[in-house]
Amino acid sequence: MEVDDSNISFLPILPLPTVHVPATDYDDHREASTPLCIDNGSTHLRFGFCTSETPRTGINMVAKYKERKTNKPLLLFGEGIDIEGGARSQAKTPWEGDVLLNFDALENAMDYAFIHLGIDTPTVDHPILMTERLASPLHSRSLTSELMFEQYSVPSLAFCVDSVMSFYHNNLPSPPVPFHGDGLVVSFNTASTSVVPILDGRGLMSHAKRINWGASQASDYLLKLIQLKYPTFPSRVMPPQCNWMLQTYCEFSPDYTSLLRKLKDPLNLRAAERILQFPYTLPVTEEKTEEELARIAERKKEQGRKLQEIAAKSRQEKLLQKENDLTHLLSVREGREEVSKREWAETLKEEGFANDAAFDATIKKLEADLKKARKKEVDGEEAENEEPPSFPLVDVPDEELDEEGLKEKKKQKLLKAGFEARERVKREKEREREERAAEEKREEEERDRDLTGWAAKLRREQEAIMTRIKERSRRRAALTDRKSAASQARMKSIANLAADDRVPKKRRKAGGEDTFGADDADWAIYRKINTAAASSDEEEDFASLQAIEQKLLAHDPTFTEEHTHAALSSQRSALMAAFRPQYEEGDAQGKARIHLNVERWRVCEAWFSPSMAGVDSAGLGEVLQNVLARFPDQDKGRLVKNVFLTGTPSQLPGLSDRLHATLRPILPPEMPLEIVRAADQTLDAWKGMADFAKTEEFKTVGVTKAEYDEWGGERIKRWWGGNWNSSVPL
Structure with missing residues (x-):
């Protein structure tokens, strides 16, 4: 098939990462107790002093690996894992989905962070502000506190929710006015999506909701759709490639149902597709003289x-x-x-x-x-x-x-x-x-005398034969449904054969003769009950149809290949051909292409309908409606006036329009609705932590080393940016 070359994209070839990152000059922070901000994300670890403009970033992944030549054990972190080919299979992250479980990996990640920050003292003499997931289990916080206080002897440790910190950075008040922002934070994370209402500068965590669908699940869902669409694809589609496709080509649709109706037209489906060319190898053919x-x-x-x-x-x-x-x-x-x-x-x-x-x-x-x-x-x-x-x-x-x-x-x-x-x-x-x-x-004389009438007669015969063929196909399809009338009639025929009453029971026992088969019509019952049996009538119809079409192609100038049964059948499956174009057997280049069309919107729609991906969870629209229903109209108006989107997946196109189409019908007509994005969806959480760590309030929200020694890792201080800030006693 012919494809527009301008619509073909090639997978990017990423350069090998470099592992040599110079450490920060620590002299400016030595004995200064400058707060450290650590955004412990599922995908990336962002860390740095609060006085820095931007954090240092590394992939939050650790691998213990032995070098092949020297058999020397290595501890690789982040991008360094990709340097060694066999290290990727042994890599692990501190996170299992959206729960912090692998604390050995977390310790290695903290070592990496402190070394690259240039900290060369036996202990880390800096207050720590670290992120944690919304509704994170208490034991995860306890074990993290134990690691920080026992292993690194930090002076104090405070936990915050990353989405609230991103909201804080984008709505930062002018000092010394306290923070009193209002808004509804919708955070799109790697393994989850959360909704946090904020009133008077305080995150109402008792009203917050989280669904177990994030960028990693969306990327896996895209991979499954591609594998289902191309079961014999010559190359292996890797999860990082699917993640790149998700970020580059996928988008939200304001009305997914209307979009599907539009894409039922094969021309619209082809116009919406994006073609990805994977590497391929041309077959070597020996040319002969x-x-x-x-x-x-x-x-x-x-x-x-x-x-x-x-x-x-x-x-x-x-x-x-x-x-x-x-x-x-x-x-x-x-x-x-x-x-x-x-x-x-x-x-x-x-x-x-x-x-x-x-x-x-x-x-x-x-x-x-x-x-x-x-x-x-x-x-x-x-x-x-x-x-x-x-x-x-x-x-x-x-x-x-x-x-x-x-x-x-x-x-x-x-x-x-x-x-x-x-x-x-x-x-x-x-x-x-x-x-x-x-x-x-x-026939030749009739054709010479009246070509139009002759052609019309043959076309009627062609139409009648195609109708019979279509009816047989429709009947075979109906027989696959056990509840259809044709299938039930088939079962009745089988039952009648099993209990044939044409010969009385007494006569059958006495050896009476069965009259089945005396009439030729009796044998037609087997054709009715056996759906897989070939029909001689159908073979004759196909032979007659081919002969008629050959005559029309030879003598009727208005009859072309597009009017043949084969062409009409292919037109009926044009939507499938547009959904997944077929290439010739020897076309190695075409066989190594992936056509993304419906998947571009279907993957993103799973945020609002996780059930379509097999996840038993409420969608984002239902969660937003449930959260807003807990507030009176006055507070609800304050929330929806600043619907704040943060997280890397919030960069996907069409999200604002999709949320607007979801929220507008459930709000009063006079209530204003405004949806805004974070200035930097990736780094705003860390920047908000750095902004807050510079304030005097930060010193009051952390658990000190003395408090840890007295109360243990379960000690919690409630504050407006943490998980436990409600008035309900613990």
Whole structure:
């Protein structure tokens, strides 16, 4: 198929990461107790002093690996894992989905962060502000506190919710005015999506909601859709490639249902697709000269000729053997009336037959085989040039012949019968050819006299045949549904066959004769109940349809290939062809392409309908409606006036319009609705942490080392940016 080259995108080839990152100059922060901000994300670890403009970033992944040459154990973090090919399989992250579980990996990540910040003291003498997930389990906080206080002896540790910090940075008040922002924070994370209402600068965590669908699940869902669409794709589609496709080509639709109706048009579906070209290898074909090709063709022709000669010789030998066997069996049958039953039974046993039925069946089969073989000879070239044989002994009386003459006379009778049968078949063939020629002549005269009428008649015949074929296809499809009328009728036919009441039960027990099959129509029941059986009527219809279309293509200028049954059938499946275009067998370049069309919107729609991806969860629209329903109209108006989107997936196009289409119908018409995005969806959470760490309030929200020693890791301080800030006692 032809594809517009301008619509083809090639997968980006990312450069190998570098692991040499110079450490920060620590002298400016030595003994200054500058707060450290650590955004411990599921994908990236962002860390730095609060006085820095931007944080240092690394992939939050650790691998313990032995170098192949020296067998030296290595501890690789972040981008360094990609340097060693075998380290990727042994990599692990501190997070399992959206829960912090692997604390060994977290310790290695903290070592990486502190080393690159240049901290060379035995302990980390800096207050720590670290992010945690919304509704994070208490034991995760406890174990993290234990790691920070026991391993690094930090002076204080505070936890915050990353989305609230991003909101804080984008709504930062002018000092020294306290923070009193209002808004509804919608945070799109790697493994979850959360909704946090904020009133008077305080995150109302008791009203917050989280769904277990994020960028990683969306990327996995896209990978599954691609694998389902291309089960035999020549290359392996990797999760990082799917993540790049998600960020580059996927988007939200304001009305997904209307979009699907629009994409039902194959032209619209092709216009919306994005084509990804994967690497491929062209097959190496050995080019041969014309002399070599001619020599190969001649060798194949000679081999075919030898095979034909061998097959013809084998057929002739088999035919002669069958004629001899038939002659012998006929001579044996002629003596059946002259001997007793006992002698005849012994004769049958000597010939290898169990009874008369087997004997007669063998004779009948031999006669049928010989008749079929003679018919083929008539159609062949040898039969056309066959000279009439002579049978001189046929008319000679038996009394004038000896025993050998009688045998020869029987053989000549058989040969004469075969010759006469061939002559009859030949005359029948000649009569059929004459009738066919006369029919073609009448059709040609009709075509010359009225081409339009002739073409209209053939088109009506074509339409009638296609209608019959369509009805059979529709019936086969209906039979696959056990609740359909056709399927139930089929089951009734099977039940009637199983309980045939045409022969009474008493008569059946007494050996009464079953009349099934006496009428030819009885056998049609098997065609009805066996959906997989080929229909002879359908084969005849296809043959007639092909003949009609060939005539129309040859003589009707208005009838083109697009009007044939094959073209019309392909047009009916044009939507499938646009959904997944088919390439020729030898097209390695086309076979290595992925066409993204419906998937571009379907993956993003799963945020609002996780059930379409097999996840038993409420969608984002339902969660927003549930959260807003907890507030009176006055507070609800304050929330929806600042619907704040943060997180890397919030960069996907169309999200604001999709949320507007979701929220507007559930709000009063006069209530204003404003949806805003974070200035930097990736780094705003860390920047908000850095902004807050510079304030005096930060010193009051952290758990100190002394408090940890007295109360343990379960000690919690409630504050407006943390998980536990409600008035409910713990």
